[in-house]
Amino acid sequence: INGPTLTFQKYLILIVIFLCINLLLIMTFFKKECFYTTPRYILFAVTLLSDNLLLFMSDILLIFTNFNITMHVCLCIIIVVLLFLYVVVTPVTLTAMTLERYVAICMPLQHAELCNTCRTIHYILIIHILSFVPCVVILSSFFASAPLSFYSQYRVCFGETVIFHSWQNHLRSAVFQFYFLIMCIIIAFSYVKIMKVARAASGENKNSTWKGLRTVALHAVQLLLCLIQLWCPFIEAAVLQIDFMSYNNVRFFNYVAFYLAPRCLSPLIYGLRDEKFFLALKHQNPRVIHILLVRCKNI
Incomplete structure (x- = not known):
């Protein structure tokens, strides 16, 4: 087996492992009623499902790219x-x-009203609408640039398929960075507000508040990992101009380091930090997996 093929096989093994871990977390979520009736866990499940779908689709594209399998451009665009x-x-x-x-820590009296199950469904819809706005911008720039003959072609599908000009890359980056700037501001604002409440709290409230503060800090780290992903397309686009094989290797590395690992390890760590979720996870798995999870939790 040559080097690139062996490397690709290792990546596939990692992908399967990470997908299995995420599926394990999703299965645990649906096992307990308290999880799918609590807004915090529902949103956590949304991240798991989103990451799994992203990992699955990107895995398919990774395989297609590695073996130079083409598909119709319209399917690729979707x-x-x-x-x-x-x-x-x-x-x-x-x-x-x-x-x-x-809201739970700084506005506890309004939490039950603002964060009930029904409202959470609405929030999920809003999340997807907001997330689709960058797609509209990217699609608009694509339709404005692509010649009609392009839509009848078959090509190897990857993210840069919808990019024809450098200004489209800059536009995509600007939109994504604007989004992440807003999200960073929101998380920083929440962290500061919760910090103030934590300093003023006492007893059990203090412990609960500091735990909430650590959770917000974890979200900040997760967001930072997502922010790093923004640089990957620029690196890949630059390498693509030099050599396609090097592009494949860089793309594999970026995929594992900045897409795959964060989207598996972050939810796993988040799930293990939550006492209820950890107990449910422990209950659903064999003893060997339980020991492994305990060690991960203590890291």
Whole structure:
């Protein structure tokens, strides 16, 4: 087996492992009624489903790219739009989870009204609408640039398929960075407000508040990992101009380091930090997996 093929096989093994971990978390979510009736856990499940869908679709494209399998451009456009959508859905949902913690800690009397199950469904719809706005911008620039003959072609599908000019890359970057700037401001605002409440709290309230503060900090780290992903297309686009094989290798590395690992490890860590979720996860799995999870929790 040559080097690139062996490397690709290793990536596939990692992908399967990470997908299994995420599926395990999703199965645990649906096992307990308290999870799918609590807004915080519902939003957590949205991130899991979003990440799993993103991992699955990007995995398919990764395989197609590696073996130079072409598809009709129209199908490719649909897949790329879905990828762009769910790249944004996760960080927007993380921001919503941060706001939920802010309301729970800083506005406890309004929490039951603002964060009930029915409203959470509406929030999920709003999250997807907001996440689709960058897709509209990208699609608009694509339709304005693509010649009619392009729509009848068959090509190897990847994110840059809808990019014809450098200004489209800049536009995509500007939109994404604007979104992430807003999300960073919201998370920073929530962190400061919760910090003030934590300093003024006492007893059990203090412990609960500091735990909420650590949760917001974790969301900030997750958002930072999502922010790093913004640089990947620029690096890949630059390498693509030099050599396609190098582009494939860089793309594999970026995919594992900045897409795959964060979207699996972050939810896993988040799930293990939550006492209820951890107990449910422990109950659903064999003893060996339980020991592994305990060790991960103590890291």
